[in-house]
Amino acid sequence: MVKKMSWIALFSVLILYFLSFYSLYSNMNNQWLIVPPAYVMLVFSMFALALAILGFKDRSNNFAKLRSWISVILSSVLIFLLLVVVSFTAIFSGSKVLLETTHSPDQHYTLKFYKTDAGAMGTFGIVGELQGPLWFRxxxxxxxxxxQVDLEWSDNHTVVINDHQVNLLLEETWIPQ
Structure with missing residues (x-):
């Protein structure tokens, strides 16, 4: 069982790194956010660190020690980075208040509109998010x-928001530069 812990720790740390980089990519390119929130990733990386530390009990060969050291170092770095991300977003994210939730006429799409206010660090505005399963958005x-948001559904997949048309079937977005 101890041998499995070091392997599980290594693979879980590598998966967490992949998910973290994908989260960064999807945020930068406005793709679907399929990764759990950063605080959930932080909890999983702490669990991986605990497994990596328990993996030091495996003294079968030098590779087992190396595997545990790699897992400990990678998970420690990831925990530090995720702590920075969670702290930064908690301090500088501003407020986000739900204004309205709407469903398409066929109930296939769910849009949530939020009023955002960055306070002294930015401006206020409206953000519309297409909701997917679980935490995907x-x-x-x-x-x-x-x-304020003024919206009207033209058909089952096209919505007009504040005089701007967005076709959800074609995965269109309206985000000015």
Whole structure:
């Protein structure tokens, strides 16, 4: 069982790194966010660190020690990075208040609109997120210096938001630069 712990720790740390980099990529390119929130990733990386430390009990060969050291170092770095991310978003994210939730006429799409306010560090605005299963979401609409949302569904997959048309079937977004 101890041998398995060091392998599980190594593979879980590598998977957590992959998920973290994918989260960064999807945030930068406005793709679907399929990764759990950063604080959940932080808990899993702490669990991986605990497994890696328990993996030091495996004294069968030098590779087992090396595997445990790699897992401990990688998970410690990941914990530090995720702590920075969680702290940064907690301090600088501003407020986000749910304004409205709407469903498409066929109930296939769910859009949630939030009023955002960055306070002294930015401006206020509206953000519309397309909700997927579990915690999956994608930003499909964002507009600054607007504090209310006026929307109307044209058909089952097209919505007009503040006079801007977004076709969800074609995965269109309306986010000004």
């Amino acid at each position: 994608k930003v499909v609409y964002s507009e600054r210096r607007v504090d």
